[in-house]
Amino acid sequence: MVPALLLLGLSALIAPSASYSCYGDINALQAPTISCTAVRAPDCGVAALRRTADADIIRLRKYEIPIKRVARNLCLDPALIAAIISQESRAGLLLDNGWDQAQQRFGLMQIDRRYHQPYGTWDSEEHINQCSTMLVLGINEMRARHPTWTWDQQLRGGICMYRARIGNIPVYDEDPCGRDNYYVNSVIGRAQYFKRHGF
DSSP: HHHHHHHHHHHHHHHGGGGHHHHHHGGGOOOOOOOOTTEEEEEEOOHHHHHHHHHHHHHHHGGGHHHHHHHHTTOOHHHHHHHHHHHHTTTTTBBTTBOOOTTTTTTTTTTTTSOOOOOOTTTTHHHHHHHHEEEHHHHHHHHHHTTSSOOHHHHHHHHHHHHHTTTOSSTTTTTTTTTOOOHHHHHHHHHHHHHHHOO
C-alpha cells in the first residue's frame, strides 16, 4: 500500500499536467513562423528548430524533475522553461563550466552576471528557479502594462522581457521581439515540441 502511494506521489510530481500553467496553454498558440535571414540560414527554420530540439531533449531529461518542480511552484508550463534552456544554452551544450564563450552569461538559462547575482551552480534547481521567476515577473509585468492584450500577446511580451532582463543582448537589430520576433518564435516552437514530448 505504501509503495503504491509513494509511486503515485512521485508520478504526480513529474507527470505532465495542463494545470501547471497560469499563463495559458502553450499548445493553443498558433505555431510560430521561424523566418530566416542569410546570417541565420544554417540554424533556422522549422526543420532546423526540430533538429536542435530533438538533440536537446536528450540533455534536458537530466533536468526534467527540477524543471517540473520549479514549474509547479511558479504555476508555469515546464515546456516553456525547457524551451528557454534549449534556446539559451542548448541544455548546457554551448557552455564551458557553466559559462558562455565571453564568460559573462551563466547557467542553463544564461543570466548575465553584469546585471544579476547568479544563484546556485550553473545547472542547479536554484538557478532554474531564479531565471524562471524572472520569466514569470516579465509575463506579469506585461499583464499589468497591457491588460487588454490577449494572453498570447502577454506571454510573448513576457518572453521578450525575460531575454532583455537576463542581459542577453540581441545579436540582430530585429531580435528579440521586433520585426520578425525570431527569439520568441523560436522559444514557443521549442516549447510546443517539448510539450508533445512529456514536458
